[in-house]
Amino acid sequence: MxxxxxxxxxxxxxxxxxxxxxxxxxxxxxxxxxxxxxxxxxxxxxxxxxxxxxxxxxxxxxxxxxxxxxxxxxxxxxxxxxxxxxxxxxxxxxxxxxxxxxxxxxxxxxxxxxxxxxxxxxxxxxxxxxxxxxxxxxxxxxxxxxxxxxxxxxxxxxxxxxxxxxxxxxxxxxxxCIREEMWSKFRLNVCNNLPQAILGAGVGCYRDSVHMKVVSDGLRRELEAIAAAKGIDMQKVDAVSGKGCAVKPSARYSTLQDLDAGRHTEIDMFSGTLIRMGKELGIPTPYNEFAYHMIKALEEKSDGKFDYSGPNQEMTWAK
Missing domain, CATH: 3.40.50.720 (NAD(P)-binding Rossmann-like Domain)
Incomplete structure (x- = not known):
């Protein structure tokens, strides 16, 4: 060929x-x-x-x-x-x-x-x-x-x-081991793209904040549980494929780049896919559900849905 x-x-x-x-x-x-x-x-x-x-x-x-x-x-x-x-x-x-x-x-x-x-x-x-x-x-x-x-x-x-x-x-x-390699990259995207996008900070946040690490680790556990249930052995590639490209702490990955530019993101492919798989496999995905809905809300914000600057606003209250 x-x-x-x-x-x-x-x-x-x-x-x-x-x-x-x-x-x-x-x-x-x-x-x-x-x-x-x-x-x-x-x-x-x-x-x-x-x-x-x-x-x-x-x-x-x-x-x-x-x-x-x-x-x-x-x-x-x-x-x-x-x-x-x-x-x-x-x-x-x-x-x-x-x-x-x-x-x-x-x-x-x-x-x-x-x-x-x-x-x-x-x-x-x-x-x-x-x-x-x-x-x-x-x-x-x-x-x-x-x-x-x-x-x-x-x-x-x-x-x-x-x-x-x-x-x-x-x-x-x-x-x-291409399937394992793909899931390894998927893990990098889910765990590093999504929390950063919600916070709106550079990737150094994972190094500098224990709270960000907790969220990232929660997303990781859910993804790895789903991968294991689908027969994906992540350990096959962890040694050679567990890291992404070296970047500055200020780097903003694709999901945050999309939000910065006012675009809709690929959240349906990330947490949306994991939520669907989790339901099919009976595996809870609370961290991914939170990330999914938060980023969807940020997309709505970019679309102007929460612009309350008009003169005649209808009163509302917390429920």
Missing amino acids: DIKKVAVLGAGAVGSYVIWGLSARRDIELGVVADGPRGERLAKDGCAINGKIYRPAVWTPQEAHDADLLIVCLKYGALPGALDSIKAVTGPHTTIMSLMNGVDSEDIIASAVGGEHLLYSLIKVASHKEADGFHFDPATTVGIIFGEKEPPCDSPRVKAVEALFGGTELHFRATD
Whole structure:
């Protein structure tokens, strides 16, 4: 298997790392999948990454059809609306890697195109947006981890992706424990993204506050109980995959970045998923229920739901 045409769906924080790395390959076709006004904007302005403008091709889903590799880098809420585009891109031999957060995007994509196309994967990159585009530190980025859900783990497409990434500055590694790796990253997101987002402080809060650690640990216990009930042995990867990228104490992870920008978050994919799984398995999830409802309320606040500055306010009282 030889990868010569790579399509990237989503050119945000995660997609920028992929575009940055693969743009060094002059022997492949690299394109971002987009149409309409968004496609026009990308074609005109390019992708601003680490202070430089990158100009991958911009393909409609139909133009990207039968790409050797489709890398999905969307926000969770955008996935249902993108399934038609993913189906249009996918040809008989297309391999799909989803670098989305969470542990169920592969299942959602597989329901549209078939599980045989999926090479399970994840990314650890501390990327953020500034006025001049997306920024990340290539040196401290953990990078892309991928592997087959079922043996053989050294499949031709695993070797092909290794060869593709090997000619770049991307950090990557193949693994024979991809489900455990994905749940390990899921744990990092749930335990570090959510309490920080509620508090509105940098990640140093986990180091400096015993109270923040209590909340983070509560979320962790619930997630690990659900993982164990689903047969996920986190200890298989704790030694090599238990940490994220090194960042400054002031760093703000994706959920807080979304709230800072007035956007809705991926809380449905984080605590929402764990609450659903907990109910299915009979495992209580009080910490995740609290985080879910608090962040949903913060989204409502961003939407202006709690703006009580008008002149004729109806009286209310505590109940």
